[in-house]
Amino acid sequence: MTRLTRRAFGLSAASAGLAFAAPATLSAQTQARLVIIGGGFGGASAARYARIAFPNVAVTLIEPKTSFVTCPYGNLLLAGERTLPQITHSYDGLKARGVNVVHDWADGIDATAKTVRLRGRATVAYDKLILSPGIAIRWNAIEGYTEAAAEALPHAWIPGAGEQTTLLRRQLEALPDGGVVGFAIPPNPFRCPPGPYERISLVASYLKRHKPRAKILALDAKDAFSKQGLFQDAWNELYPGLIEWVPLNKDGKVTRVDAQAKIFETELGTRHRVDVGNVIPPQSAAKIAIDAGLTNETGWVPVNPRTFEATRARDIHVIGDANVGQVMPKSGYIANSTSKVAVAAAVAALEGRPAPEPTVYFNTCYSHVGPEYGISVVGVFRPSENGFVETPNSGGVSPRGPLAEQREQRRLEALHADAWYGAITRDAFS
Protein backbone atom coordinates (compact mmCIF):
# COMPACT_ATOMS: atom_id res chain seq x y z
CA MET A 1 0.00 0.00 0.00
CA THR A 2 2.76 2.41 0.89
CA ARG A 3 4.87 3.15 -2.10
CA LEU A 4 8.48 3.93 -2.62
CA THR A 5 7.41 7.33 -3.79
CA ARG A 6 5.51 8.36 -0.73
CA ARG A 7 7.99 11.02 0.27
CA ALA A 8 7.65 12.78 -3.02
CA PHE A 9 4.43 14.64 -2.76
CA GLY A 10 2.38 17.71 -3.34
CA LEU A 11 4.03 19.86 -5.89
CA SER A 12 6.96 17.54 -6.09
CA ALA A 13 5.47 16.61 -9.45
CA ALA A 14 6.15 20.12 -10.60
CA SER A 15 9.54 19.98 -8.97
CA ALA A 16 10.12 16.78 -10.85
CA GLY A 17 10.59 19.02 -13.83
CA LEU A 18 13.98 19.38 -12.24
CA ALA A 19 14.81 16.12 -13.92
CA PHE A 20 18.36 16.06 -12.62
CA ALA A 21 17.17 15.95 -9.04
CA ALA A 22 14.09 13.83 -9.33
CA PRO A 23 14.03 10.06 -9.51
CA ALA A 24 11.91 8.88 -12.42
CA THR A 25 9.50 7.20 -10.01
CA LEU A 26 8.03 10.50 -8.78
CA SER A 27 4.37 10.63 -9.60
CA ALA A 28 1.99 13.54 -9.96
CA GLN A 29 -0.65 11.70 -7.95
CA THR A 30 1.45 11.23 -4.86
CA GLN A 31 0.49 13.51 -2.01
CA ALA A 32 2.01 13.44 1.46
CA ARG A 33 -0.38 11.99 4.00
CA LEU A 34 -0.51 13.62 7.39
CA VAL A 35 -2.78 11.66 9.69
CA ILE A 36 -3.79 13.12 13.03
CA ILE A 37 -5.29 11.09 15.86
CA GLY A 38 -7.35 13.06 18.35
CA GLY A 39 -9.48 16.14 17.77
CA GLY A 40 -8.77 18.09 20.96
CA PHE A 41 -6.75 21.28 21.24
CA GLY A 42 -3.59 19.59 19.95
CA GLY A 43 -5.04 17.58 17.07
CA ALA A 44 -7.54 20.16 15.86
CA SER A 45 -4.91 22.93 15.95
CA ALA A 46 -2.51 20.66 14.04
CA ALA A 47 -5.11 19.92 11.37
CA ARG A 48 -6.07 23.56 10.93
CA TYR A 49 -2.47 24.76 10.78
CA ALA A 50 -1.44 22.00 8.35
CA ARG A 51 -4.18 22.99 5.90
CA ILE A 52 -3.17 26.65 6.03
CA ALA A 53 0.61 26.30 5.96
CA PHE A 54 0.94 23.19 3.78
CA PRO A 55 -2.01 23.17 1.38
CA ASN A 56 -0.51 20.36 -0.66
CA VAL A 57 -0.48 17.90 2.18
CA ALA A 58 -3.49 15.60 2.60
CA VAL A 59 -4.74 15.92 6.17
CA THR A 60 -6.88 13.29 7.87
CA LEU A 61 -8.18 13.77 11.40
CA ILE A 62 -9.38 10.67 13.25
CA GLU A 63 -11.72 11.52 16.10
CA PRO A 64 -14.63 9.40 17.33
CA LYS A 65 -16.76 12.23 18.65
CA THR A 66 -18.66 14.52 16.29
CA SER A 67 -18.07 17.55 18.52
CA PHE A 68 -15.54 18.55 21.17
CA VAL A 69 -16.36 19.65 24.72
CA THR A 70 -13.49 21.68 26.17
CA CYS A 71 -11.98 21.08 29.59
CA PRO A 72 -11.30 24.84 29.88
CA TYR A 73 -14.45 26.61 30.99
CA GLY A 74 -15.94 23.34 32.22
CA ASN A 75 -15.41 24.70 35.74
CA LEU A 76 -17.63 27.67 34.84
CA LEU A 77 -20.30 25.15 33.83
CA LEU A 78 -20.01 23.63 37.32
CA ALA A 79 -20.67 27.08 38.78
CA GLY A 80 -23.73 27.52 36.55
CA GLU A 81 -22.05 30.22 34.47
CA ARG A 82 -21.78 28.35 31.18
CA THR A 83 -23.97 25.83 29.41
CA LEU A 84 -22.72 22.73 27.62
CA PRO A 85 -23.38 24.14 24.11
CA GLN A 86 -21.25 27.17 25.02
CA ILE A 87 -18.20 24.95 25.54
CA THR A 88 -18.88 22.57 22.63
CA HIS A 89 -17.18 22.96 19.25
CA SER A 90 -17.94 21.25 15.96
CA TYR A 91 -15.51 19.99 13.34
CA ASP A 92 -17.37 21.74 10.52
CA GLY A 93 -14.74 24.48 10.30
CA LEU A 94 -11.97 21.94 9.80
CA LYS A 95 -14.04 20.02 7.25
CA ALA A 96 -14.61 23.26 5.32
CA ARG A 97 -10.84 23.73 5.21
CA GLY A 98 -10.45 20.38 3.52
CA VAL A 99 -9.51 18.26 6.52
CA ASN A 100 -10.76 14.72 6.01
CA VAL A 101 -12.44 14.17 9.38
CA VAL A 102 -13.01 10.48 10.09
CA HIS A 103 -15.34 9.89 13.03
CA ASP A 104 -14.06 6.56 14.26
CA TRP A 105 -11.85 5.22 17.03
CA ALA A 106 -8.20 4.72 16.24
CA ASP A 107 -7.67 1.29 17.79
CA GLY A 108 -4.02 0.78 17.05
CA ILE A 109 -0.91 1.95 15.26
CA ASP A 110 1.45 -0.15 13.19
CA ALA A 111 4.59 1.95 13.29
CA THR A 112 6.40 -0.34 10.83
CA ALA A 113 3.70 -0.47 8.17
CA LYS A 114 2.81 3.16 9.04
CA THR A 115 -0.88 2.53 9.30
CA VAL A 116 -3.62 3.30 11.81
CA ARG A 117 -6.24 0.63 12.46
CA LEU A 118 -9.76 1.94 12.90
CA ARG A 119 -12.46 0.27 14.98
CA GLY A 120 -14.54 0.13 11.79
CA ARG A 121 -11.84 -2.27 10.49
CA ALA A 122 -10.39 0.04 7.86
CA THR A 123 -6.75 1.07 8.01
CA VAL A 124 -5.40 4.51 7.21
CA ALA A 125 -1.88 4.85 5.84
CA TYR A 126 0.31 7.79 6.82
CA ASP A 127 3.63 9.32 5.92
CA LYS A 128 3.64 11.22 9.20
CA LEU A 129 1.38 10.63 12.17
CA ILE A 130 0.51 13.36 14.65
CA LEU A 131 -0.72 11.63 17.78
CA SER A 132 -2.68 13.85 20.14
CA PRO A 133 -4.68 11.32 22.12
CA GLY A 134 -4.89 13.04 25.50
CA ILE A 135 -4.92 11.23 28.78
CA ALA A 136 -6.19 8.01 30.29
CA ILE A 137 -7.33 7.69 33.86
CA ARG A 138 -5.34 5.20 35.89
CA TRP A 139 -8.31 3.30 37.25
CA ASN A 140 -7.70 1.75 40.66
CA ALA A 141 -4.54 3.80 41.23
CA ILE A 142 -6.79 5.08 44.01
CA GLU A 143 -8.20 1.84 45.38
CA GLY A 144 -11.89 1.51 44.52
CA TYR A 145 -11.83 4.26 41.92
CA THR A 146 -13.16 2.35 38.91
CA GLU A 147 -15.21 3.37 35.89
CA ALA A 148 -18.31 2.34 37.83
CA ALA A 149 -17.22 4.42 40.83
CA ALA A 150 -16.92 7.47 38.56
CA GLU A 151 -20.71 7.35 38.11
CA ALA A 152 -21.06 8.18 41.81
CA LEU A 153 -17.84 10.14 42.31
CA PRO A 154 -17.28 11.90 38.97
CA HIS A 155 -13.81 12.87 37.81
CA ALA A 156 -15.07 15.36 35.21
CA TRP A 157 -11.48 15.48 33.93
CA ILE A 158 -12.09 13.97 30.48
CA PRO A 159 -15.13 15.77 29.12
CA GLY A 160 -16.23 13.22 26.51
CA ALA A 161 -19.62 14.49 25.42
CA GLY A 162 -19.95 16.37 28.70
CA GLU A 163 -21.49 13.52 30.72
CA GLN A 164 -19.06 13.70 33.63
CA THR A 165 -19.09 17.48 33.93
CA THR A 166 -22.90 17.67 33.81
CA LEU A 167 -23.13 14.81 36.33
CA LEU A 168 -20.97 16.74 38.78
CA ARG A 169 -23.05 19.86 38.14
CA ARG A 170 -26.29 17.99 38.91
CA GLN A 171 -24.76 16.63 42.12
CA LEU A 172 -23.78 20.12 43.21
CA GLU A 173 -27.29 21.37 42.50
CA ALA A 174 -28.72 18.54 44.61
CA LEU A 175 -26.27 19.15 47.49
CA PRO A 176 -28.08 20.00 50.72
CA ASP A 177 -27.09 23.33 52.25
CA GLY A 178 -24.60 22.48 54.96
CA GLY A 179 -23.21 19.55 52.94
CA VAL A 180 -19.55 18.85 52.20
CA VAL A 181 -18.02 18.84 48.71
CA GLY A 182 -14.86 16.73 48.67
CA PHE A 183 -12.04 16.93 46.15
CA ALA A 184 -9.28 14.37 45.71
CA ILE A 185 -6.35 15.94 43.85
CA PRO A 186 -3.52 13.93 42.24
CA PRO A 187 0.25 14.23 42.38
CA ASN A 188 2.15 15.76 39.44
CA PRO A 189 2.13 15.42 36.52
CA PHE A 190 -1.48 15.65 35.44
CA ARG A 191 -3.68 17.50 32.95
CA CYS A 192 -4.17 21.20 33.72
CA PRO A 193 -2.13 21.91 36.86
CA PRO A 194 -4.25 24.88 38.04
CA GLY A 195 -7.51 23.14 37.07
CA PRO A 196 -8.39 21.57 40.44
CA TYR A 197 -7.89 24.88 42.21
CA GLU A 198 -9.93 26.85 39.69
CA ARG A 199 -12.62 24.21 40.17
CA ILE A 200 -12.50 24.59 43.96
CA SER A 201 -12.78 28.36 43.55
CA LEU A 202 -15.73 28.28 41.18
CA VAL A 203 -17.59 25.63 43.17
CA ALA A 204 -17.01 27.86 46.21
CA SER A 205 -18.48 30.81 44.33
CA TYR A 206 -21.56 28.70 43.54
CA LEU A 207 -21.90 27.48 47.13
CA LYS A 208 -21.50 30.98 48.55
CA ARG A 209 -24.47 32.13 46.49
CA HIS A 210 -26.70 29.07 46.72
CA LYS A 211 -25.65 26.88 49.68
CA PRO A 212 -23.99 29.31 52.07
CA ARG A 213 -23.56 26.74 54.87
CA ALA A 214 -21.84 24.15 52.66
CA LYS A 215 -18.08 23.49 52.92
CA ILE A 216 -15.28 22.32 50.66
CA LEU A 217 -12.72 19.73 51.73
CA ALA A 218 -9.81 19.53 49.27
CA LEU A 219 -7.50 16.58 49.87
CA ASP A 220 -4.27 16.94 47.92
CA ALA A 221 -1.49 14.47 47.12
CA LYS A 222 0.92 17.44 46.86
CA ASP A 223 2.33 20.03 49.22
CA ALA A 224 2.36 22.83 46.65
CA PHE A 225 0.39 23.72 43.55
CA SER A 226 0.14 26.05 40.59
CA LYS A 227 -0.56 29.73 41.41
CA GLN A 228 -0.89 28.65 45.04
CA GLY A 229 -0.38 32.05 46.65
CA LEU A 230 -2.86 33.71 44.31
CA PHE A 231 -5.48 31.02 44.82
CA GLN A 232 -5.13 31.05 48.58
CA ASP A 233 -5.28 34.87 48.67
CA ALA A 234 -8.50 34.69 46.67
CA TRP A 235 -9.97 31.99 48.90
CA ASN A 236 -9.30 34.12 51.97
CA GLU A 237 -10.71 37.23 50.33
CA LEU A 238 -13.75 35.79 48.58
CA TYR A 239 -14.63 32.62 50.49
CA PRO A 240 -13.33 32.93 54.06
CA GLY A 241 -13.88 29.76 56.08
CA LEU A 242 -15.44 27.88 53.18
CA ILE A 243 -12.43 25.94 51.84
CA GLU A 244 -10.19 23.57 53.78
CA TRP A 245 -7.15 22.51 51.73
CA VAL A 246 -5.23 19.56 53.17
CA PRO A 247 -1.74 19.03 51.70
CA LEU A 248 0.16 15.74 51.48
CA ASN A 249 2.14 16.45 54.64
CA LYS A 250 -1.11 16.85 56.60
CA ASP A 251 -2.39 13.47 55.35
CA GLY A 252 -4.04 14.90 52.26
CA LYS A 253 -3.34 12.00 49.90
CA VAL A 254 -6.47 9.98 49.10
CA THR A 255 -5.53 6.33 48.61
CA ARG A 256 -8.93 4.64 48.71
CA VAL A 257 -12.52 5.61 47.99
CA ASP A 258 -15.84 4.02 48.79
CA ALA A 259 -18.13 5.16 46.01
CA GLN A 260 -21.35 3.90 47.63
CA ALA A 261 -20.74 5.48 51.02
CA LYS A 262 -18.94 8.48 49.47
CA ILE A 263 -15.89 8.12 51.67
CA PHE A 264 -12.40 9.39 50.84
CA GLU A 265 -9.75 7.52 52.82
CA THR A 266 -6.26 8.95 53.13
CA GLU A 267 -2.80 7.43 53.42
CA LEU A 268 -2.91 7.36 57.23
CA GLY A 269 -6.40 5.89 57.27
CA THR A 270 -8.49 8.98 57.97
CA ARG A 271 -11.97 8.51 56.52
CA HIS A 272 -13.76 11.61 55.23
CA ARG A 273 -17.46 11.30 54.45
CA VAL A 274 -18.53 13.76 51.73
CA ASP A 275 -21.90 14.59 50.16
CA VAL A 276 -20.49 15.30 46.71
CA GLY A 277 -17.12 13.86 45.79
CA ASN A 278 -14.95 14.84 42.84
CA VAL A 279 -12.02 12.49 42.34
CA ILE A 280 -9.38 13.92 40.03
CA PRO A 281 -7.42 10.71 39.62
CA PRO A 282 -3.82 9.93 38.65
CA GLN A 283 -3.38 9.85 34.88
CA SER A 284 -1.22 8.57 32.05
CA ALA A 285 -1.00 9.02 28.31
CA ALA A 286 -4.04 7.64 26.50
CA LYS A 287 -4.28 3.90 25.85
CA ILE A 288 -3.36 4.04 22.17
CA ALA A 289 0.04 5.55 23.03
CA ILE A 290 0.69 2.85 25.63
CA ASP A 291 -0.45 0.05 23.29
CA ALA A 292 1.83 1.39 20.55
CA GLY A 293 4.79 1.09 22.93
CA LEU A 294 5.46 4.81 22.91
CA THR A 295 5.35 5.46 26.66
CA ASN A 296 8.18 5.05 29.15
CA GLU A 297 8.06 3.96 32.79
CA THR A 298 6.31 7.22 33.76
CA GLY A 299 3.29 6.39 31.60
CA TRP A 300 3.94 9.37 29.30
CA VAL A 301 5.57 9.56 25.86
CA PRO A 302 9.16 10.82 25.63
CA VAL A 303 9.65 13.01 22.55
CA ASN A 304 12.30 14.94 20.70
CA PRO A 305 11.85 18.47 22.10
CA ARG A 306 12.27 20.13 18.69
CA THR A 307 10.09 17.89 16.53
CA PHE A 308 7.89 16.00 19.03
CA GLU A 309 8.79 12.79 17.26
CA ALA A 310 8.43 9.96 19.76
CA THR A 311 11.83 8.70 20.87
CA ARG A 312 10.48 5.15 20.57
CA ALA A 313 9.01 5.28 17.05
CA ARG A 314 9.89 7.09 13.86
CA ASP A 315 7.37 9.29 12.07
CA ILE A 316 4.98 9.49 15.03
CA HIS A 317 4.90 12.98 16.54
CA VAL A 318 3.19 13.08 19.92
CA ILE A 319 1.70 16.35 21.14
CA GLY A 320 -0.59 17.52 23.90
CA ASP A 321 -1.05 16.06 27.35
CA ALA A 322 0.23 12.59 26.35
CA ASN A 323 3.90 13.52 26.05
CA VAL A 324 6.62 14.04 28.65
CA GLY A 325 6.41 17.79 28.34
CA GLN A 326 7.86 18.85 31.64
CA VAL A 327 8.66 21.59 32.55
CA MET A 328 5.80 22.67 30.33
CA PRO A 329 2.31 22.21 31.76
CA LYS A 330 -0.21 19.82 30.24
CA SER A 331 -2.46 22.56 28.92
CA GLY A 332 -4.60 23.29 25.90
CA TYR A 333 -2.42 26.26 25.03
CA ILE A 334 0.76 24.16 25.04
CA ALA A 335 -1.04 21.55 22.91
CA ASN A 336 -1.96 24.33 20.46
CA SER A 337 1.48 25.93 20.48
CA THR A 338 3.42 22.69 20.09
CA SER A 339 1.04 21.31 17.44
CA LYS A 340 2.25 23.82 14.88
CA VAL A 341 5.90 23.09 15.58
CA ALA A 342 5.26 19.36 15.31
CA VAL A 343 3.43 19.75 11.98
CA ALA A 344 6.12 22.05 10.57
CA ALA A 345 8.84 19.64 11.68
CA ALA A 346 6.99 16.62 10.27
CA VAL A 347 6.47 18.25 6.87
CA ALA A 348 10.05 19.55 6.82
CA ALA A 349 11.31 16.01 7.41
CA LEU A 350 9.19 14.72 4.52
CA GLU A 351 10.64 17.42 2.31
CA GLY A 352 14.16 16.67 3.48
CA ARG A 353 14.58 20.01 5.23
CA PRO A 354 15.62 20.58 8.84
CA ALA A 355 12.86 21.60 11.27
CA PRO A 356 12.30 25.38 11.32
CA GLU A 357 14.06 27.47 13.99
CA PRO A 358 13.83 29.26 16.35
CA THR A 359 11.31 27.38 18.40
CA VAL A 360 9.38 28.87 21.28
CA TYR A 361 6.55 27.13 23.09
CA PHE A 362 4.09 29.45 24.67
CA ASN A 363 1.60 29.04 27.48
CA THR A 364 -0.80 31.20 29.39
CA CYS A 365 -3.20 29.57 31.83
CA TYR A 366 -5.90 31.85 33.15
CA SER A 367 -8.05 30.75 36.05
CA HIS A 368 -11.34 32.30 37.06
CA VAL A 369 -11.65 32.31 40.83
CA GLY A 370 -14.79 34.42 41.21
CA PRO A 371 -16.79 37.15 39.49
CA GLU A 372 -14.47 39.62 37.73
CA TYR A 373 -11.51 37.90 39.36
CA GLY A 374 -9.00 36.20 37.09
CA ILE A 375 -5.39 35.13 37.68
CA SER A 376 -2.79 33.70 35.34
CA VAL A 377 0.53 31.99 34.89
CA VAL A 378 2.65 32.63 31.80
CA GLY A 379 5.42 30.37 30.50
CA VAL A 380 7.77 30.88 27.56
CA PHE A 381 9.58 27.60 26.92
CA ARG A 382 12.32 26.43 24.58
CA PRO A 383 13.73 23.06 23.60
CA SER A 384 16.90 21.98 25.38
CA GLU A 385 19.23 19.03 24.98
CA ASN A 386 16.87 16.51 26.52
CA GLY A 387 13.67 18.34 27.19
CA PHE A 388 12.17 21.74 27.71
CA VAL A 389 13.36 24.75 29.70
CA GLU A 390 11.60 27.90 30.77
CA THR A 391 13.18 31.05 29.36
CA PRO A 392 15.02 32.73 32.27
CA ASN A 393 13.52 35.86 33.85
CA SER A 394 10.29 35.54 31.91
CA GLY A 395 6.76 34.38 32.56
CA GLY A 396 5.42 33.77 36.02
CA VAL A 397 2.20 34.50 37.84
CA SER A 398 -0.02 37.56 38.30
CA PRO A 399 1.11 40.08 40.92
CA ARG A 400 -0.06 39.31 44.45
CA GLY A 401 -1.55 41.87 46.75
CA PRO A 402 -4.80 42.82 48.48
CA LEU A 403 -7.86 42.88 46.24
CA ALA A 404 -8.32 46.59 46.92
CA GLU A 405 -5.00 47.20 45.15
CA GLN A 406 -5.29 44.54 42.47
CA ARG A 407 -8.96 44.86 41.53
CA GLU A 408 -8.30 46.19 38.01
CA GLN A 409 -5.63 43.55 37.33
CA ARG A 410 -8.04 40.78 38.41
CA ARG A 411 -10.91 42.25 36.38
CA LEU A 412 -8.79 42.52 33.24
CA GLU A 413 -7.43 39.01 33.61
CA ALA A 414 -10.98 37.65 33.84
CA LEU A 415 -11.82 39.52 30.62
CA HIS A 416 -8.63 38.35 28.93
CA ALA A 417 -9.45 34.78 29.96
CA ASP A 418 -12.71 35.03 28.03
CA ALA A 419 -10.81 36.46 25.05
CA TRP A 420 -8.32 33.61 25.29
CA TYR A 421 -11.12 31.05 25.22
CA GLY A 422 -12.58 32.61 22.09
CA ALA A 423 -9.23 32.97 20.34
CA ILE A 424 -7.78 29.55 21.13
CA THR A 425 -10.93 27.67 20.16
CA ARG A 426 -11.06 29.62 16.88
CA ASP A 427 -7.37 28.80 16.29
CA ALA A 428 -8.22 25.12 16.70
CA PHE A 429 -11.68 24.65 15.23
CA SER A 430 -12.45 27.44 12.75
Added chain:
Amino acid sequence: MTVPVPFLLGAAALTLSTAMQSPARAQSAPAPQIALSCAGCHGVGGAGEGSVPRIAGYDRQAFVDNWSAFRANARPATIMNRIARGYTDAEVAQLATYFASLR
Protein backbone atom coordinates in the same frame (compact mmCIF):
# COMPACT_ATOMS: atom_id res chain seq x y z
CA MET B 1 13.39 1.68 1.51
CA THR B 2 12.09 5.17 0.99
CA VAL B 3 13.77 7.39 -1.53
CA PRO B 4 15.14 10.41 0.29
CA VAL B 5 14.16 13.63 -1.38
CA PRO B 6 17.24 15.70 -2.15
CA PHE B 7 17.35 18.94 -0.22
CA LEU B 8 17.27 20.95 -3.42
CA LEU B 9 14.08 19.32 -4.48
CA GLY B 10 12.43 19.94 -1.14
CA ALA B 11 13.37 23.59 -1.28
CA ALA B 12 12.04 23.92 -4.81
CA ALA B 13 8.77 22.30 -3.81
CA LEU B 14 8.42 24.66 -0.88
CA THR B 15 8.94 27.75 -2.99
CA LEU B 16 6.43 26.51 -5.50
CA SER B 17 3.84 25.68 -2.91
CA THR B 18 4.07 29.22 -1.53
CA ALA B 19 3.83 30.76 -4.98
CA MET B 20 0.83 28.70 -5.95
CA GLN B 21 -1.38 29.57 -3.01
CA SER B 22 -4.55 31.31 -4.08
CA PRO B 23 -4.28 35.11 -3.91
CA ALA B 24 -7.05 35.23 -1.29
CA ARG B 25 -4.94 33.16 1.06
CA ALA B 26 -1.63 34.79 0.22
CA GLN B 27 -0.08 36.79 3.03
CA SER B 28 2.52 39.48 2.83
CA ALA B 29 4.96 37.14 4.52
CA PRO B 30 4.73 33.57 5.75
CA ALA B 31 4.12 33.40 9.49
CA PRO B 32 7.34 32.82 11.39
CA GLN B 33 6.97 29.87 13.71
CA ILE B 34 7.35 32.00 16.84
CA ALA B 35 4.40 34.19 15.77
CA LEU B 36 1.95 31.29 15.64
CA SER B 37 1.32 31.17 19.38
CA CYS B 38 0.20 34.82 19.50
CA ALA B 39 -3.12 33.70 17.97
CA GLY B 40 -4.08 32.00 21.22
CA CYS B 41 -4.93 35.38 22.75
CA HIS B 42 -4.63 38.02 20.00
CA GLY B 43 -6.83 36.07 17.62
CA VAL B 44 -6.24 34.34 14.34
CA GLY B 45 -3.79 36.40 12.30
CA GLY B 46 -3.49 38.89 15.17
CA ALA B 47 -6.98 40.20 14.42
CA GLY B 48 -7.77 40.85 18.09
CA GLU B 49 -10.29 39.07 20.30
CA GLY B 50 -12.55 40.65 22.92
CA SER B 51 -10.46 42.63 25.41
CA VAL B 52 -7.18 41.61 23.75
CA PRO B 53 -6.03 44.14 21.14
CA ARG B 54 -5.52 43.67 17.45
CA ILE B 55 -1.84 43.43 16.46
CA ALA B 56 -2.28 42.80 12.74
CA GLY B 57 -1.07 45.85 10.85
CA TYR B 58 0.66 47.24 13.95
CA ASP B 59 3.32 49.81 13.15
CA ARG B 60 6.64 48.01 13.12
CA GLN B 61 8.62 50.51 15.19
CA ALA B 62 5.78 50.99 17.68
CA PHE B 63 5.65 47.21 18.10
CA VAL B 64 9.37 47.08 18.93
CA ASP B 65 9.18 50.13 21.24
CA ASN B 66 6.13 48.88 23.11
CA TRP B 67 7.72 45.48 23.51
CA SER B 68 10.76 47.11 25.14
CA ALA B 69 8.50 49.10 27.43
CA PHE B 70 6.64 45.93 28.45
CA ARG B 71 9.95 44.25 29.19
CA ALA B 72 11.02 47.14 31.40
CA ASN B 73 7.65 47.36 33.17
CA ALA B 74 7.47 50.88 31.75
CA ARG B 75 4.07 50.36 30.14
CA PRO B 76 0.89 49.26 31.92
CA ALA B 77 0.34 45.54 31.39
CA THR B 78 -1.71 42.66 32.72
CA ILE B 79 0.42 39.87 31.26
CA MET B 80 2.45 41.24 28.32
CA ASN B 81 5.25 42.33 30.64
CA ARG B 82 5.74 38.72 31.73
CA ILE B 83 5.58 37.53 28.13
CA ALA B 84 7.87 40.21 26.70
CA ARG B 85 10.82 39.14 28.84
CA GLY B 86 10.78 35.69 27.19
CA TYR B 87 11.80 36.79 23.69
CA THR B 88 15.10 38.02 22.26
CA ASP B 89 15.55 41.26 20.32
CA ALA B 90 15.94 39.30 17.10
CA GLU B 91 12.70 37.44 17.77
CA VAL B 92 10.85 40.66 18.57
CA ALA B 93 12.10 42.15 15.29
CA GLN B 94 10.76 39.11 13.44
CA LEU B 95 7.38 39.39 15.17
CA ALA B 96 7.20 43.13 14.48
CA THR B 97 7.91 42.70 10.79
CA TYR B 98 5.38 39.93 10.47
CA PHE B 99 2.48 41.61 12.26
CA ALA B 100 3.18 44.92 10.49
CA SER B 101 2.82 43.06 7.21
CA LEU B 102 -0.68 41.80 8.00
CA ARG B 103 -3.74 43.80 7.11
